[in-house]
Amino acid sequence: MTTVTGETSPQGGGVLGRPLDIREDPQLLRGEATYVGDIDLPGTAHMAILGSPVAHAKILSIDTKAAEQLPGVLKVATAADFTDVMPLPCIWIPGGVESHFPPHPYGLPGSRPVLSGDTVRHVGDPLAVVVAETPRQAAAALAAISVEYEPLTAVTRADEALAEGAPQLHEAVPGNLNAYWTCGDKDRTDAAIAAAEVTVELDLVNQRTINSPIEPRGAVGDYNAATGEYTLYASTQGPHNHRFLLSALVLGIPFNKLRVVAPTVGGSFGTKGYLYPDMPLVLLLSKALGRPVKWVDTRTGLMNSTVQGRDHRQHVTLAGTRDGRITAVRCTSYANLGAYPSTIGPGVATALMGRSISGMYDIDAAFCEVYAAFTNTVSLGAQRGSGRAEAAFLMERLVDRYASEIGMDPAAVRRKNLVPKEKFPYDNGLGWTYDSGDYQLNFDRAIELSGYADMPARKTEARARGKRLGVGIASYVAICGVGPSTRMSKEGMLGGTWESANIRVHPTGEVTVTVGSASTGQSHGTVFAQVAADELGIDPAQVQVYEGDTLKAPYGQGTYGSRSYSMAAPAIALTARKIKSKLVKAGAVFLGVPEDKVVYADGKVFVEGHEDDTENTKTFAELAMALWYGWGLPPEIEPALDETTHFDPPDFNYPFGTHVAVVEIDELTGETEVVAYTAVDDAGNIGNPKIVLGQIEGSIVHGLGQALMEHAEYAPDGQLVSRDLGHYALPRAIDAPFFTLDKTVTPSPHNPLGAKGAGEIATVPPAAAVVNAVVDALSDLGVRHIDMPVTPEKVWRRLRGEAQ
């Protein structure tokens, strides 16, 4: 089980930082929350999507006549029915370099069309839809659509897609190369490597994985002919963003005619922030049929259409001295973007990974180059810890390889190279400037808690039981708090990345907070109420939080990259401060004293020095009522209490941490069991430790999944072998080890709460920690690396001396 030894640290003695119970939980536990699949509008028709069964082909003809005749079928549509609809845009292109994309009319880098017409480019590529009275009728009709394909050769690996003679995916993308992107100083790095006392190299495969939220995606479109308004209910983590992209850039309808509602969303981990064809399709078909149209994906559908993650093939080099000082790191990566640029996939594969490769270390020279390529696979997108997990994997594998080369303890090598405390803010030479941290404290705590010093004895003891014990360390820095809009524009982000909050104080003194962010299971309703209550000095029970409906919430960019708490919560805090300052102004009027004599504390205003004297005090509720009436206010004070803030931070924030995995490998079966796991993470000031604890535990198990079992495996012809949960392994309860968790707390200077991202950060290091541990366990056999997932078969072969 989990042991948490860290003290919680309430800030300012208020309710923030305390493990308050989660107010969302009872409804979820009773099964009463409404997910998109549970929405049942009167007259709903059901949509099913026909995905291509082949990975790459020309479509010669599609015959829908037989399907149209089937019982219950209302409409069958193909690309020909949507010629006036624009392709779904990509909004995060690799910044500062030339990129090639299939075109979009707005001059944006284009992405996929709503339905593929002439060519299909991956298994599952949608090419026709059926709407019928029931889901079963819609699904049955798909089988009656006949499509004639002229097969084309498929390519599923980025490096192979870039090779001479590879099949071409898009006319506008010569050689399948989306972008060649670099960061860092190439000459300096090459020179440092050439001059180094020691260099080590590795060829790494960061395998493709599937996020697999337990709720597959879904969408309901509802067009109102009387008003010309469209409503989309969708499992989205960014309703406002989806509204903007869909209205202006896909459908070409006025922004104010589209409402997007995110109901309860059953997990996302990055995947539900993307635009998918089903979203415009349900809206267009609802308009065409005059009925709400609903689509809910199947698990196999999800595997074949929802964005996938990771997928880099890398050659990496580290240089250093004989005594353990790292002098340079270099990475050449082939990133697989899949068949189409997803909404932000190209940015994930380049900047989010490349600028992070030096991790926690103070390295003089670093360089990363990424060849981002299109292949006949599902589009690439974000995946819990995206980019940063890929970066940590390569760096932390390299450090271990280097330690073994120079015969030094891997912990000692790391300790020696950590960015020292006095060097913050620290420019990592790759584009990120780390805000704050005490990496030594964090590292030492993790090493001590893990019982690292006892490992030799534990190895001997395990050997006597027929097990090989290995220990692996992985440290990381994760860029979060996306982000400073101007900085992100330089990274190629086509859009603002600020966040907003509105606070409305009702005449009765209750408070409603609305935010532009949208939870996919992060208990926003609880922690955002804590933020507002803490600032205002009131009971969190007085505060209600709303989000997820673009009609009701202020603009915001949504939940991704562990940004909600470090972006939306500061917006709430700043808004609460506006409310407080108005209360002080109004208090001065009602108390009849100058403003500078008025103090706001503990949910009331009072004349300085007269805190306990009711004559000279106005409570929060009294002032709320007085402002609602608006009687006797001078012209410079508007009635009512309703404020909004748009928060755009000066820079990102950089949580960090160190994890230590201990594995035991069974000599006979090759099975790897994680027997102990220690994690010390630093997410700055935390809003609700109960929420963060859950996220850290979940994130670690997710990371262990990549290390040990998860793999989106494509056959050479482009068929996705791992097409359902029978073929794609997710960690189950028996796969999770005992965890020992702790934290250090280094506030970020980049937001008023000192918060750093937390939600997914603990997914960043586990894969590296586990593979390091496995390699440690097998090192006496000459094993220097083993590719993920570390399956029993792979290990069993290595135990028998077979090469990788």
Added chain:
Amino acid sequence: MDLSLNVNGRPEQFSAQPNELLVERLRDGLGLTGTKVGCDTGQCGTCVVRLDGRSVKSCLILTAAAAGSAVTTIEGVTTPGGELSGLQEALRQEHGTQCGFCTPGMVMALGELVDNTADREAPTEPEIREWLTGNLCRCTGYHSVVRGVQRACSAAREDAPAQPATATAAAASGQEG
């Protein structure tokens, strides 16, 4: 075909196609949407309900095969908005749910384990984890769920009249289907 089920204590009569799945009857036919569908292959456990007391995956059972049985769904565990069961309360205290999509299935599957605990030794952590292998959760990493079950089992044992522990721990084997 005309069929009948007793669902959450209420007799239900309806006509169904022979290939209809129990989960379709519950969600689409009876509007009991607390039971979720997370996969097509019987792997995820979001659709678990109790069929004559045993936890089963309702996506793997034809409605026809369940005919005449008593089905309990998550809606039958509490009244709407009502007081949480001991297991639900324990999961609430341990924050054993995040996005909540796996949660109804977990509550139904684990309910059987907790119900059987009152008069036997409390299940060990590995037993709880073993019992949970039919249910996938992507958010919590299962730890808070396991803590919740441990809490629920101790509460159930404290509340139960003292009895000699007869059943062995091994009785807590995996759920059906």
